[in-house]
Amino acid sequence: MAKILIAEDESDIRDLISYTLRFAGHQVIAVSNGEEAVKTALEEKPELLILDVRMPRMTGYEACKRIKSEENLKHIPVIFLSAKGQEAEIKAGLEAGGDIYMLKPFAPDDLNAQVEKMLAGNR
Amino acid sequence: MFISHPFALSFILLLIGLIVGASMYHYASRHARRSPSSQPEDNHRNELAAEHKRTQSLLRIITTISSTLDLDQILDRTLNVLNEVIGSEQSSILLKRPEQPMLYYRASLGYAAPPPPGGRPTTIKANEGLGGWVIAHRQPVLIPDLNQDPRWITSNGYSLQHRSSIAVPLILGEECLGALLLFHTRQNFFLTHQLDFVQAAANQIAVAINNADLYNLIRLQADRLSVMLRTQQVEASQSRAILESIADGVLVTDSKGNITLINDSAERILGLNQSEVIGKPLSNYADMLGKAARSWWASIQNWSLAPPTSQEGKALAEQITLEDGRFISVHLAPVTLQNEFLGTVSVFRDITHQVEVDRLKSEFVANVSHELRTPMTSIKGYVELLLMGAAGTFNHQQLDFLKKVRDNTERLNVLVHDLLDLSRIDAGQIRLEVTLLDIRAIAEDVVMEFRRRTQKEKRQMTFEVLAPPELPPLPGDEARVHQILTNLIENAYRYTSGSGKVIVRLIPKKDQIQIEVQDEGVGIPPEEQPCIFDRFFRGHHPLVTASAGTGLGLSIVKHLVELHNGSIWVESNGVPGRGSTFSFTLPTRTPDNDKGSDNSSRSATAS
Numbered sequence: 015m016a017k018i019l020i021a022e023d024e025s026d027i028r029d030l031i032s033y034t035l036r037f038a039g040h041q042v043i044a045v046s047n048g049e050e051a052v053k054t055a056l057e058e059k060p061e062l063l064i065l066d067v068r069m070p071r072m073t074g075y076e077a078c079k080r081i082k083s084e085e086n087l088k089h090i091p092v093i094f095l096s097a098k099g100q101e102a103e104i105k106a107g108l109e110a111g112g113d114i115y116m117l118k119p120f121a122p123d124d125l126n127a128q129v130e131k132m133l134a135g136n137r
Numbered sequence: 138m139f140i141s142h143p144f145a146l147s148f149i150l151l152l153i154g155l156i157v158g159a160s161m162y163h164y165a166s167r168h169a170r171r172s173p174s175s176q177p178e179d180n181h182r183n184e185l186a187a188e189h190k191r192t193q194s195l196l197r198i199i200t201t202i203s204s205t206l207d208l209d210q211i212l213d214r215t216l217n218v219l220n221e222v223i224g225s226e227q228s229s230i231l232l233k234r235p236e237q238p239m240l241y242y243r244a245s246l247g248y249a250a251p252p253p254p255g256g257r258p259t260t261i262k263a264n265e266g267l268g269g270w271v272i273a274h275r276q277p278v279l280i281p282d283l284n285q286d287p288r289w290i291t292s293n294g295y296s297l298q299h300r301s302s303i304a305v306p307l308i309l310g311e312e313c314l315g316a317l318l319l320f321h322t323r324q325n326f327f328l329t330h331q332l333d334f335v336q337a338a339a340n341q342i343a344v345a346i347n348n349a350d351l352y353n354l355i356r357l358q359a360d361r362l363s364v365m366l367r368t369q370q371v372e373a374s375q376s377r378a379i380l381e382s383i384a385d386g387v388l389v390t391d392s393k394g395n396i397t398l399i400n401d402s403a404e405r406i407l408g409l410n411q412s413e414v415i416g417k418p419l420s421n422y423a424d425m426l427g428k429a430a431r432s433w434w435a436s437i438q439n440w441s442l443a444p445p446t447s448q449e450g451k452a453l454a455e456q457i458t459l460e461d462g463r464f465i466s467v468h469l470a471p472v473t474l475q476n477e478f479l480g481t482v483s484v485f486r487d488i489t490h491q492v493e494v495d496r497l498k499s500e501f502v503a504n505v506s507h508e509l510r511t512p513m514t515s516i517k518g519y520v521e522l523l524l525m526g527a528a529g530t531f532n533h534q535q536l537d538f539l540k541k542v543r544d545n546t547e548r549l550n551v552l553v554h555d556l557l558d559l560s561r562i563d564a565g566q567i568r569l570e571v572t573l574l575d576i577r578a579i580a581e582d583v584v585m586e587f588r589r590r591t592q593k594e595k596r597q598m599t600f601e602v603l604a605p606p607e608l609p610p611l612p613g614d615e616a617r618v619h620q621i622l623t624n625l626i627e628n629a630y631r632y633t634s635g636s637g638k639v640i641v642r643l644i645p646k647k648d649q650i651q652i653e654v655q656d657e658g659v660g661i662p663p664e665e666q667p668c669i670f671d672r673f674f675r676g677h678h679p680l681v682t683a684s685a686g687t688g689l690g691l692s693i694v695k696h697l698v699e700l701h702n703g704s705i706w707v708e709s710n711g712v713p714g715r716g717s718t719f720s721f722t723l724p725t726r727t728p729d730n731d732k733g734s735d736n737s738s739r740s741a742t743a744s
Contacts, residue, residue, distance in 0.1 A: 024511055097507045097510035119518065
């Protein structure tokens with residue numbers, strides 16, 4: 015079980031991710047934009063971040079960069095969940111500090127597998 | 138002989154006059170010495186006077202003939218002189234006409250009704266009658282009494298009062314043009330010595346007829362030429378008008394590379410001034426299209442140095458990006474006549490708008506795809522959660538329905554992905570990230586995924602990669618090569634019913650590696666094979682129609698193989714169970730970095 019912070023502006027998808035991770039036994043904190051993600055990460059110190067890319071107020075990339083620039087947060091692995099699958103997008107995500115770039119739509123099983131992989135690597 | 142120049146005619150007349158004059162002097166002095174008596178002297182004097190008169194008459198005839206080219210007028214005046222000098226009451230000219238069996242009544246003066254200007258046909262055959270005899274024998278003849286002469290036949294309707302006649306041929310060189318006939322109503326009217334004069338006059342008439350014929354011939358030719366010239370001028374001005382009115386720019390160079398034609402559109406597209414560039418070497422303006430036009434420019438230069446033969450007939454199509462951001466397409470072709478290289482024609486088209494539309498289309502498709510993926514994420518995710526049992530258990534039918542929802546969501550997902558790929562291929566936006574690949578590792582990786590899937594889906598499929606121990610590294614885009622192989626093996630997996638074996642062969646060849654994916658599936662009937670790489674084409678086998686394909690996969694695969702400078706083909710006898718083999722090649726030399734990566738320098742040659 016791990017504490018996972020997710021940021022996703024679409025409430026249905028946010029609920030889907032939350033439910034999937036909780037069903038897998040994790041503690042989930044869900045927010046709806048990049049700004050909140052940075053703020054909450056500083057407060058909650060999660061073990062994993064799952065960020066949507068296109069969000070209001072602050073994009074997932076920007077939030078990732080902010081978090082990775084914080085000394086006590088930069089070790090936290092980041093999974094991007096994006097509807098954009100072009101090479102340039104994937105490259106931009108990895109350059110922003112993301113560890114995994116997952117394309118929507120995704121199967122809950124696959125998300126769980128990637129989450130386990132990240133958590134295992136960071137423990 | 139045709140004498141057209143009036144000075145030449147005058148000179149000849151003067152010459153004739155001098156000769157005649159000199160002979161008369163000679164004749165007079167000779168007779169003067171020889172004639173002591175007054176009676177013969179009178180005779181001689183009369184003879185001399187008659188001779189003088191005839192010579193004068195001949196001169197009048199010659200003058201008449203040379204004064205005009207109107208044959209009707211010439212013949213009328215000449216016959217008038219003849220009637221006057223010889224005393225004939227009727228004179229006629231009958232002509233032979235090429236490929237006409239009947240004689241032609243060309244002119245007449247006297248008591249008989251004259252033919253209309255230009256003459257008229259007769260019912261007398263060319264070898265009949267007096268005229269026919271004269272023409273056939275090329276001899277002058279004097280007939281004292283026509284009624285006693287069998288050569289005389291009267292044409293129907295003409296019970297004329299001709300009684301005596303002189304008939305002479307109209308001879309021109311080797312040819313006999315017709316006959317001159319003089320008539321009188323009295324028997325024995327004509328005298329033998331008149332024959333010479335009439336023959337001399339006839340010779341002049343023959344020359345006049347010939348001259349008139351030649352004149353007509355030349356006039357006809359001139360008319361025909363002027364019509365031809367006019368037609369050509371009309372055609373040229375039409376071509377010019379077409380060239381000027383079309384929106385495409387046209388630039389023509391000669392065999393040395395000098396600009397010989399540039400239309401308004403080309404002026405506008407290239408920013409050149411027609412009056413300044415015509416006749417100048419194209420090399421003066423080679424920089425106008427920047428580096429992007431280098432292969433267009435290089436082709437013109439190469440052709441100027443080593444002209445292509447007409448059999449080669451190479452043409453070049455290229456897309457150029459100008460410095461001001463406009464996109465221009467150029468089509469270049471050599472102009473050859475037989476085997477001679479005459480120059481080149483370049484056709485320019487400003488395709489900035491089309492490129493922009495393409496970009497907008499691809500942007501639109503990208504946005505639509507993105508927007509579609511958001512709701513699809515929820516549908517797919519929640520259905521998967523339900524299937525995982527996250528919200529309780531379902532009965533068999535409920536599970537079956539949920540699986541159908543999931544499968545169709547997946548189908549929609551693939552469709553969106555493929556459409557996005559295609560729109561990017563069309564817009565030339567797919568960039569190959571070329572690295573040196575281990576094709577065996579990629580093949581093993583893809584096969585491993587399918588082995589896992591086989592296990593998961595509980596199917597009896599086996600996969601095998603066959604390759605020699607050593608394979609050269611392959612320059613290519615790893616993700617794209619992976620995509621190609623996945624797609625081909627996916628088809629093999631999907632279109633095999635029940636159990637079967639898929640073999641992936643890696644065959645090194647000269648400068649390339651051939652990759653084959655062989656299955657034991659339903660196969661592809663020969664009639665479907667030509668369409669197999671077409672967009673949205675799907676086979677008609679029940680296993681194909683029942684599966685969740687989009688008909689875009691193979692089309693994308695073909696594009697991706699071609700982006701790598703490879704080629705792809707399929708072999709199948711269409712017998713179910715015997716399967717099909719998809720083969721593609723990937724070159725082992727590094728692909729051209731420009732290839733397919735942007736719009737600025739895509740080029741192709743076509744023959």
